[in-house]
Amino acid sequence: MxxxxxxxxxxxxxxxxxxxxxxxxxxxxxxxxxxxxxxxxxxxxxxxxxxxxxxxxxxxxxxxxxxxxxxxxxxxxxxxxxxxxxxxxxxxxxxxxxxxLKRMNRILDVDPVNFTISAEAGCVLADLQEAAREAGCLFPLSLGAEGSCTIGGNIASNAGGVGVLRYGNTRELTLGLEVVLPDGRIWNGMRPLYKDNSGYSLKNLFIGSEGTLGIVTAAVMKLFPQPQQRETAFCALGSVEDALALLSLARRLSGDGVSAFELMSDFSLDIVCKHTEGRRPYDTQAPWHALIELTTSRPGDDLRRCFESILEAAFEQGLVLDGVVAESEDQAGRLWQLREATPEAQKRAGGSIKHDVSVPVSRIPEFIATASAAVMERMPGVHVCAFGHVGDGNVHYNLTQPDDMDKAAFLARWGEMNAIVHEVVRTIGGSISAEHGVGLLKLQELADFRSDVENDLMRSLKRALDPDNRMNAGKLVAI
Structure with missing residues (x-):
């Protein structure tokens, strides 16, 4: 395809x-x-x-x-x-x-007092994280491609990742921008201000615009205190409902110290262990698994004891069937690898049809159950490979080809499966693009998904800033 x-x-x-x-x-x-x-x-x-x-x-x-x-x-x-x-x-x-933008890759300024970092658009995300770390701070945007992706691309796509639950997505992390406009003028909006109520929020026009309104060349981003303690656990769960109950329990008992909460179906974990170097952290078989991370920037906090009390309460309430708390940074890394290796494992497991969707957190169980029943009825034997950042409502609801189906035949039904899953998303009031963007892949479908008023507003903005339709034309918004 x-x-x-x-x-x-x-x-x-x-x-x-x-x-x-x-x-x-x-x-x-x-x-x-x-x-x-x-x-x-x-x-x-x-x-x-x-x-x-x-x-x-x-x-x-x-x-x-x-x-x-x-x-x-x-x-x-x-x-x-x-x-x-x-x-x-x-x-x-x-x-x-x-x-x-790869050659425009300088770190321009790090201000640990203002908790901001300024960089050119071609700066690799991992380099931005390291510059913040060297200043004793945290830049919390984190995703699988952080060793290659750039902050300008993150801004253009409004990237999400594993830290959105605690810190917000790229939009929430961006204070100021420099942008080259379609006519060649440079807008300098590099203001390191947390409060600026002096007119339209121009930066937000360009965040998530996928380069269709202008090209981001530099940005001022928020920093946070560097975490002093980090605790990570991997848990076996009986249902998606139990996962949400565990998330709620963990947020309440930790004083909202949950920095990441990742859900994996057992099929996801199975292919990671089969096709990568991952190993199951426990012998218990369960339909769902969750990776939970707590962090604190306060020295002296007994975060380990807090985490243990959360898990004790979860066991008592029957929310957790089994679990392991990392005893070292190395073990924590291995637990994270089980989640992060899922996309690569899917490639090795066969054909994969992707869905990057978001729904209200409370309706995730309904979405997964309804979508799974619908796709399995249409394609018996299909494997549901659901995983993602459920703490913020984002589910990567992917499908892996049935064991008895040819890969090409499976991928030929991409549009059909999209239509089924996205219709469920529509009825629940969700989004068909949670963090990956629209680009060419979802252009027409998004136009059908949005209301006439939304489409008209987007086209009006596009025409106002790029009347000749030259900036990444044919992406995000149809003109």
Missing amino acids: TLQARSVDRVLPDGFVARLATVLDPAGLITDPSDRASYLIEERSLFESRAEVVVAPKTAEELAATVRLCAEAGVPLVPQGGATGLVGGAVAGTGDVLVS
Whole structure:
């Protein structure tokens, strides 16, 4: 299932590449096919990127000059961060200029008094985390691709991850932005302010906009005190309802100290242990498992005792069938690996149809039960590989091919399975894109999913900021 990018038949104007060379340094213009190849990779191989020109500006001014040239020539642009997106949001056609932000990767400032960090858009998330750690602080955005993804891409997609329950998603972590607009002007909104009630919140137009309104070039992000203690546990559960009861119990008894709460179906755990180096932490067989993490930044807190009291209460209430509390950082890492290895294990287990959805936390059991019954009725033998950040309502409700079905035949039914699952999401009042974005993959479906008023508002914003529809056209919003 490989689709071509939008505008594959467009031809760049004569002399346009030569004009680009006048505003970029030699390393910033990439046209050789072998040099371009690494920029054309699409994470899930669902789409084919065909850009013949890649630009990699070193500064916002270089990017602004590039954007102005593209505006004059009517050439579309497609911004790209770490190329780790999962919905085809950075896929470019032959007539598009692919804009890589990887060379704009400096940490600009760390202010441990204001608890802020400023960085260019191409800064890798893990490097941002490390800079915060060196200053005795925490930057809590954390996701599986953090060693490759960039903060600009995180902002453009409003990335979530494992810390949303405690710290919020990228939108909540962003204080200020610098953005190159479609006409080539630079908006400097790099204000390290927690309170700024002086007009429209312009930054929020660009967070989650997937580069369709402008290209983020730098950001001011929130920091938090570095945790002094961390406790991690893995528990066997009898039902999804028990998982939510355990989450509620843990939040109450810990003073809301739960920093992560991850749910895994037993099928998810089984394929991780079968296809990766994961090992079950206990012998108890159970339909569901939860990974729980508590943290505190207060020295002297007896977090271990707090965690043990939570688990004792959970056992007494019959919420937990078995469990293990990590005795070391190494063991905690192994427990986390059981959850983080799930996407890779799915690749090795066969064909996989993905659903990144969110519903109200209290309705997660209803969603999983209803969706599972519907897909199994339509496709007997399909394996439900459900896992995710249920503390914030986000479920990665994935399906793995039946044992007796060919992979190609299974993947050919991607749209059919999407329609079934997303209809359940619709009836519960959820979202069909919790944290991965829309890109090309969900463009039409999102237009059908939203109300006419929502679609009209989104199109109005797009036309107002990008009237020529050149910024990542064909993504997120249909014009």
